[in-house]
Amino acid sequence: MNNLPNLDPNHxxxxxxxxxxxxxxxxxxxxxxGFHIPAGxxxxxxxxxxxxxxxxxxxxxxxxxVAHSEMGQGSxxxxxxxxxxxxxxxxxxVRTEFVDPRLNITRNxxxxxxxxxxxxxxxxxxxxxxxxxxxARQMLVxxxxxxxxxxxxxxQAAASVITxxxxxxxxxxxxVAQAAAKLSPPKDVALKDPSSWKIAGKxxxxxxxxxxxxxxxIYAIDVALPxxxxxxxxxxPVFGGKLKSYDEAAIKNRKGVHxxxxxxxxxxxxxxxxxHAQRALKAMPIAWDDGANGKVTSTEIAAFLTGGLxxxxxxxxxxxxxxxKAALAGAAKVIEAEYRVPFLSHAAMEPMNCTVRxxxxxxxxxxxxxxxxxxxxxxxxxxGIEPTKIVVHLTYSxxxxxxxxxxxxxxxxxxxxxxxxxxxxxxxxxxxxEEDIQHDFYRPISSIKFAAGxxxxxxxxxxxxxxxxxxxxxxxxxxxxxxxxxxxxxICFTDxxxxxxxxxxxxxxxxxxxxxxxxxxxNHSQNGYFRECFFDEIARAAGQDPYEYRRKLLxxxxxxxxxxxxxxxxxxxxxxxxxGHFHGxxxxxxxxxxxxxxxxxxxxxxxxxxxxRVTTAVDCGYVVNPDSVETQLQGAVVWxxxxxxxxxxxxxxxxxxxxxxxxxxxxxxxxxxxxxxxxIPSGGFWGGIGEPGAPPVGPAVANAMLAATGIPVxxxxxxxxxxxxx
Amino acid sequence: MINININGKExxxxxxxxxxxxxxxxxxxxxxxxxFGCGIAQCGACTVQLDGVAARACATPVSAxxxxxxxxxxxxxxxxxxxxxxxxxxxxxxxCGYCQSGMMMAVDALLKSSPNPTDxxxxxxxxxxxxxxxxxxxxxxIHTAAKT
Ligand code: FES
Ligand code: FES
Numbered sequence: 007m008n009n010l011p012n013l014d015p016n017h018x019x020x021x022x023x024x025x026x027x028x029x030x031x032x033x034x035x036x037x038x039x040g041f042h043i044p045a046g047x048x049x050x051x052x053x054x055x056x057x058x059x060x061x062x063x064x065x066x067x068x069x070x071x072v073a074h075s076e077m078g079q080g081s082x083x084x085x086x087x088x089x090x091x092x093x094x095x096x097x098x099x100v101r102t103e104f105v106d107p108r109l110n111i112t113r114n115x116x117x118x119x120x121x122x123x124x125x126x127x128x129x130x131x132x133x134x135x136x137x138x139x140x141x142a143r144q145m146l147v148x149x150x151x152x153x154x155x156x157x158x159x160x161x162q163a164a165a166s167v168i169t170x171x172x173x174x175x176x177x178x179x180x181x182v183a184q185a186a187a188k189l190s191p192p193k194d195v196a197l198k199d200p201s202s203w204k205i206a207g208k209x210x211x212x213x214x215x216x217x218x219x220x221x222x223x224i225y226a227i228d229v230a231l232p233x234x235x236x237x238x239x240x241x242x243p244v245f246g247g248k249l250k251s252y253d254e255a256a257i258k259n260r261k262g263v264h265x266x267x268x269x270x271x272x273x274x275x276x277x278x279x280x281x282h283a284q285r286a287l288k289a290m291p292i293a294w295d296d297g298a299n300g301k302v303t304s305t306e307i308a309a310f311l312t313g314g315l316x317x318x319x320x321x322x323x324x325x326x327x328x329x330x331k332a333a334l335a336g337a338a339k340v341i342e343a344e345y346r347v348p349f350l351s352h353a354a355m356e357p358m359n360c361t362v363r364x365x366x367x368x369x370x371x372x373x374x375x376x377x378x379x380x381x382x383x384x385x386x387x388x389x390g391i392e393p394t395k396i397v398v399h400l401t402y403s404x405x406x407x408x409x410x411x412x413x414x415x416x417x418x419x420x421x422x423x424x425x426x427x428x429x430x431x432x433x434x435x436x437x438x439x440e441e442d443i444q445h446d447f448y449r450p451i452s453s454i455k456f457a458a459g460x461x462x463x464x465x466x467x468x469x470x471x472x473x474x475x476x477x478x479x480x481x482x483x484x485x486x487x488x489x490x491x492x493x494x495x496x497i498c499f500t501d502x503x504x505x506x507x508x509x510x511x512x513x514x515x516x517x518x519x520x521x522x523x524x525x526x527x528x529n530h531s532q533n534g535y536f537r538e539c540f541f542d543e544i545a546r547a548a549g550q551d552p553y554e555y556r557r558k559l560l561x562x563x564x565x566x567x568x569x570x571x572x573x574x575x576x577x578x579x580x581x582x583x584x585x586g587h588f589h590g591x592x593x594x595x596x597x598x599x600x601x602x603x604x605x606x607x608x609x610x611x612x613x614x615x616x617x618x619r620v621t622t623a624v625d626c627g628y629v630v631n632p633d634s635v636e637t638q639l640q641g642a643v644v645w646x647x648x649x650x651x652x653x654x655x656x657x658x659x660x661x662x663x664x665x666x667x668x669x670x671x672x673x674x675x676x677x678x679x680x681x682x683x684x685x686i687p688s689g690g691f692w693g694g695i696g697e698p699g700a701p702p703v704g705p706a707v708a709n710a711m712l713a714a715t716g717i718p719v720x721x722x723x724x725x726x727x728x729x730x731x732x
Numbered sequence: 733m734i735n736i737n738i739n740g741k742e743x744x745x746x747x748x749x750x751x752x753x754x755x756x757x758x759x760x761x762x763x764x765x766x767x768f769g770c771g772i773a774q775c776g777a778c779t780v781q782l783d784g785v786a787a788r789a790c791a792t793p794v795s796a797x798x799x800x801x802x803x804x805x806x807x808x809x810x811x812x813x814x815x816x817x818x819x820x821x822x823x824x825x826x827x828c829g830y831c832q833s834g835m836m837m838a839v840d841a842l843l844k845s846s847p848n849p850t851d852x853x854x855x856x857x858x859x860x861x862x863x864x865x866x867x868x869x870x871x872x873x874i875h876t877a878a879k880t
Contacts, residue, residue: 227768405830637827644864
């Protein structure tokens with residue numbers, strides 16, 4: 007113990023504290039997003055901050071600031087590549103640093119939104135980042151031209167060197183950076199055509215990987231401070247419950263126990279090590295006031311949703327093309343089905359944790375996050391200290407998947423602040439895996455009732471969709487629910503791309519006491535499964551091949567069709583498979599990208615599938631780092647298979663029944679299929695990549711099972727259908 | 733006092749004999765490379781080697797490792813030059829990276845006992861959880877490391 011904070015300053019601690027704090031002059035600035043540094047915040051003497059994103063040192067090294075979180079998705083590297091591309095700098099000289107969220111306040115939001123959610127890091131910031139790079143390049147060229155006393159138009163920049171060909175003179179970026187920083191930025195800059203990119207668009211080694219293979223202390227959970235204590239926490243097992251009482255005397259005299267800190271709905275034991283704290287916490291008798299929900303069970307919740315499926319009352323309608331009722335009545339054949347999915351937990355590998363140190367008049371916080379600004383405001387809220395006096399140390403996050411941004415990103419920060427305040431020493435609070443799985447913001451539970459009508463030729467003439475499930479807004483923003491509608495919950499249906507004339511989508515919202523949130527691929531995760539599996543039921547009823555049937559009905563959706571064709575070709579759809587092997591196919595677009603998947607499975611004797619191979623095809627428009635896109639698609643296959651095969655959070659007595667990886671099962675190497683990823687970037691748009699790979703994978707597996715068995719998979723997880731392991 | 737040998741260095745630690753090695757490493761000695769993921773020997777994030785054999789440090793009391801050679805991720809190499817680390821970089825395996833210390837320690841132990849493992853051996857030996865889903869590249873990187 008008693009180590010100094012041992013986070014690597016090059017990559018984790020954000021900006022040094024230099025002069026930025028003092029200036030709040032920026033507040034009234036109205037600066038263009040992306041690269042104007044507010045007045046009074048000029049570069050320091052030792053390095054040249056050419057603009058808010060770019061610092062170039064005399065040795066030509068380039069520091070690029072990254073405002074989004076790096077939780078494994080690779081956007082730290084991708085965002086730096088976009089800046090470097092337009093800057094025309096030498097990529098080998100680039101390093102990055104996370105933006106200090108205070109700086110975004112004092113600099114009047116020059117860094118834009120920092121929330122790293124919705125697969126948005128690249129697709130929402132590419133333009134202002136590229137402009138920041140292009141603008142800085144122009145300033146560097148101007149500074150060199152001024153020094154040489156030649157027109158800037160005669161100078162060229164490439165790989166961090168400015169050249170004046172006529173006089174055969176060269177200057178490195180480092181030599182003119184300080185002069186460039188004093189120039190005013192150009193009013194507007196032209197961006198390169200992506201076809202001429204040299205850095206972006208090429209597979210590039212990620213900047214974070216070298217540290218990650220050496221066990222460096224690069225996560226929030228790794229911080230160690232002088233005099234630091236460790237906290238373990240138990241939260242009310244029933245959502246909405248409160249702490250009633252606890253028997254501190256039972257553990258107070260144990261070795262290594264420092265103190266007990268009660269919170270409104272939790273109690274923490276503070277000790278010399280996490281193990282001392284956690285062991286004592288487990289031994290301490292605690293009584294909870296369960297509140298109104300202490301008896302709720304999954305069976306009850308399921309019945310509540312069934313009520314929604316059958317609700318004949320006034321249910322809000324989100325889409326109503328043509329006349330579904332009449333079309334169904336006149337159909338040659340009607341297919342009906344009900345589908346269900348359970349709650350799911352995020353279970354990021356780095357458990358929720360937060361370290362807090364009170365300083366003179368201020369506060370320091372370390373926490374894994376997808377939204378540094380939300381950490382800052384949570385710490386300010388819990389401590390009563392103004393945000394500009396709070397330092398959020400940014401680290402890599404050991405996964406996030408939506409748990410550390412979005413619905414309630416601050417819960418763990420509030421707790422750590424209150425605990426550190428109570429004990430008067432720095433505290434690192436770590437949630438046990440059980441706390442993590444039992445106090446999540448879960449992927450919502452949902453169910454569907456479909457009816458589709460076919461004409462005599464097997465063409466679909468009507469598709470009715472009734473959704474009954476829990477809106478994420480019920481937790482994230484209850485005030486955002488208007489007229490019992492949450493349009494986001496109906497994605498994949500409201501934008502159903504299949505060519506069916508009569509379509510109706512309505513929603514019987516059924517909110518439970520279980521907190522819900524954004525879970526990698528969010529509402530596309532369940533709705534993609536529902537839609538694509540029911541589609542195969544329709545195709546089957548029509549007696550048609552599910553790939554060909556999709557092709558026919560996607561004739562007005564060329565991008566969906568293109569990934570569908572690409573995946574079918576790569577997986578050799580329709581060609582003979584090994585005996586006992588079956589293919590299933592699905593396509594789901596989302597987050598601005600288009601993805602299709604084919605799964606190849608065989609059936610185990612116990613009725614469970616063995617997934618041999620998953621092929622996916624993706625069109626995300628422009629690709630920044632192709633290798634990173636591939637890893638995200640590979641990872642999404644695992645994410646989706648864990649959920650489809652095993653994933654289920656159930657409720658008993660108002661609380662979550664699962665608690666750790668022994669009963670919330672994950673895919674392992676042994677179940678890992680071969681994965682082929684086909685990238686067909688068509689350009690012209692910027693799609694996300696962290697999430698869209700997941701939604702088509704589960705339905706592709708389920709559809710392969712339908713092909714193998716003739717029995718549709720109408721509820722998840724798949725493992726529940728069998729008696730032994732997959 | 734319990735004497736333990738970590739990465740070739742002797743440490744005398746004044747801790748409860750039943751304190752898990754994971755927490756001795758992290759909270760007593762400040763060696764943060766070994767990670768906490770589950771605490772019940774399920775995920776492998778805390779994998780270290782005891783005399784070259786993979787073990788889950790969260791379920792290994794410190795008293796049980798006296799006299800054994802403990803190797804942690806920090807002991808593979810300090811400059812990324814170990815064949816497993818090199819293969820991990822070449823295949824760009826880590827995503828969030830949090831599981832990878834344990835993953836690499838398990839893989840290195842496998843390669844010690846089986847220098848050229850089959851896929852079936854890999855499946856049986858590498859039971860670490862990677863929530864980011866890096867398994868496809870883990871497998872490729874194991875085969876690459878086996879060749880070096
Ligand atoms: S922390 Fe030891 S196996 Fe998970
Ligand atoms: S790389 Fe994130 S859990 Fe394995």
